Amino acid sequence: MTLNNDKECAWIKDLIPRTDIQTLNGNEDCEWLIIGAGYTGLSAARKLGQIHPDQKIILIDAQLAGEGASSRNSGYLVDTTLNDGFTSNKELESYKKKADIYKLGISTVEKFINEHQVDCDWNECGKYFASSKIEDKKILTNFSKTLSKLNFEHNLLSKVELSNKLGTSFYDIALHTKGGILLHPGKLVRAMIDVLPNNVVLYENSNLISWNKRKDIVTCKFKNANINSKKVIFATNGFLKSLGIKSNYNFPITLTASMTRPLTDNEYELIGTPKEWGVLPVKPMGATIRMTKDRRILIRNTAEIHNPFKMSKSDLDKRSIKQKIGIKKRFPQLPNDIIQSSWSGIVSRSRNSSQIFEKIDTNVFAVGCYNGSGIGVGTLFGEQIAIKASNENTKEIETIEARSKPTWLPPQPFLNIGVKTRLIYERLRAKSEI
Numbered sequence: 001m002t003l004n005n006d007k008e009c010a011w012i013k014d015l016i017p018r019t020d021i022q023t024l025n026g027n028e029d030c031e032w033l034i035i036g037a038g039y040t041g042l043s044a045a046r047k048l049g050q051i052h053p054d055q056k057i058i059l060i061d062a063q064l065a066g067e068g069a070s071s072r073n074s075g076y077l078v079d080t081t082l083n084d085g086f087t088s089n090k091e092l093e094s095y096k097k098k099a100d101i102y103k104l105g106i107s108t109v110e111k112f113i114n115e116h117q118v119d120c121d122w123n124e125c126g127k128y129f130a131s132s133k134i135e136d137k138k139i140l141t142n143f144s145k146t147l148s149k150l151n152f153e154h155n156l157l158s159k160v161e162l163s164n165k166l167g168t169s170f171y172d173i174a175l176h177t178k179g180g181i182l183l184h185p186g187k188l189v190r191a192m193i194d195v196l197p198n199n200v201v202l203y204e205n206s207n208l209i210s211w212n213k214r215k216d217i218v219t220c221k222f223k224n225a226n227i228n229s230k231k232v233i234f235a236t237n238g239f240l241k242s243l244g245i246k247s248n249y250n251f252p253i254t255l256t257a258s259m260t261r262p263l264t265d266n267e268y269e270l271i272g273t274p275k276e277w278g279v280l281p282v283k284p285m286g287a288t289i290r291m292t293k294d295r296r297i298l299i300r301n302t303a304e305i306h307n308p309f310k311m312s313k314s315d316l317d318k319r320s321i322k323q324k325i326g327i328k329k330r331f332p333q334l335p336n337d338i339i340q341s342s343w344s345g346i347v348s349r350s351r352n353s354s355q356i357f358e359k360i361d362t363n364v365f366a367v368g369c370y371n372g373s374g375i376g377v378g379t380l381f382g383e384q385i386a387i388k389a390s391n392e393n394t395k396e397i398e399t400i401e402a403r404s405k406p407t408w409l410p411p412q413p414f415l416n417i418g419v420k421t422r423l424i425y426e427r428l429r430a431k432s433e434i
């Protein structure tokens with residue numbers, strides 16, 4: 001099955017279309033093959049190119065590089081994520097391990113953009129965890145205690161303060177963390193494509209169909225040709241499971257988002273001319289909503305089990321209506337039809353929200369499953385898996401490997417039944433926040 005993404009992603013439409021596209025048309029041999037050219041695969045290729053300037057490295061993607069989730073996300077480079085209550089020391093310890101990885105993720109992206117002078121609308125404005133239900137103050141107070149123990153700067157805000165900062169009186173309570181960054185995801189991943197080292201060959205629109213390993217060589221089969229490689233890194237994130245990689249430890253989830261056109265001066269004044277901001281929900285299935293630098297509103301309020309290979313136009317339209325309602329609830333003073341584009345994207349999830357970073361066989365590596373927070377972690381994991389696969393070690397690898405590994409998932413149909421039931425439950429809990 002080939003990947004068939006919708007073509008409406010606003011972040012991709014902001015960029016100048018690329019013209020230098022090469023597709024795999026003949027058999028190839030190489031030292032290194034990376035499958036998947038999002039933040040992870042591109043970062044692995046960049047690092048391998050630096051470590052092995054004389055070796056042949058192939059990076060290959062089923063669609064255009066960077067046009068998977070890496071261009072389709074909401075652009076929150078996170079320092080923290082919210083989970084309910086961290087009371088015991090054990091939970092605090094695992095939260096710290098998670099936050100240590102996020103911190104390294106931020107510094108890896110920061111180093112990349114400084115080194116290559118990347119303009120990706122980087123804004124160190126932090127982010128809000130907000131709720132329209134004052135009862136959620138309890139969750140935020142608990143979260144605040146965890147953040148204080150780990151020295152994260154943050155503060156709780158009331159309805160009036162939020163209304164001034166966000167331009168909506170929808171939210172009753174929020175916790176603001178100072179450390180998060182908002183950025184343009186498409187510009188970031190485009191920069192990673194632009195700076196690929198010379199010894200990296202990029203093939204696009206070339207779908208991996210199957211792979212096998214005989215002796216020390218991995219053979220990857222594509223539509224028109226095969227690639228034989230000494231070492232392979234699988235960086236297909238939401239498509240790890242469909243390639244049979246760590247299939248009992250990760251599963252794909254489809255997210256959809258919409259973006260409005262830029263607000264007019266008049267509309268912008270109507271909502272109080274707020275500066276750029278980003279809100280994440282307190283309840284997991286609530287809406288992520290963001291005011292961009294150029295006054296567009298982005299909303300993501302669906303997460304579901306869906307065919308990861310295709311979202312039809314009519315399915316996308318249905319989700320877009322939910323997003324229109326989500327915007328109207330928060331900004332009743334704005335016109336009804338301001339959504340300009342809607343799109344879907346695939347992420348990978350594990351049962352315990354942990355990530356995949358490992359050698360799965362001699363000379364075969366798998367990396368991904370960022371549970372919806374892959375901008376920083378994907379960039380970090382991509383670079384570090386390249387180092388690990390080169391038999392070197394770093395402090396970063398030690399930090400990554402200190403996390404708990406993803407836990408085992410039941411087989412189908414039990415997995416889908418379990419996940420769907422959980423999503424329905426979470427959707428009901430978050431009903432007011434969608």
Ligand SMILES: Cc1cc2nc3c(=O)[nH]c(=O)nc-3n(C[C@H](O)[C@H](O)[C@H](O)COP(=O)(O)OP(=O)(O)OC[C@H]3O[C@@H](n4cnc5c(N)ncnc54)[C@H](O)[C@@H]3O)c2cc1C
Nearest residue numbers: 036038039040062068070073074076208237345373374375
């Ligand atoms: C709507 C949405 C909102 C999100 N919001 C955020 C956010 O605010 N912050 C955050 O940190 N993260 C967010 N995420 C998650 C984030 O986008 C991902 O974690 C991140 O992009 C993962 O990068 P990646 O390179 O591992 O995967 P991807 O970018 O998905 O790249 C994987 C690549 O593998 C390719 N591929 C798949 N199968 C094959 C095959 N058979 N052969 C060849 N190539 C193949 C795909 O075409 C794809 O380009 C969001 C995701 C979505 C969809």
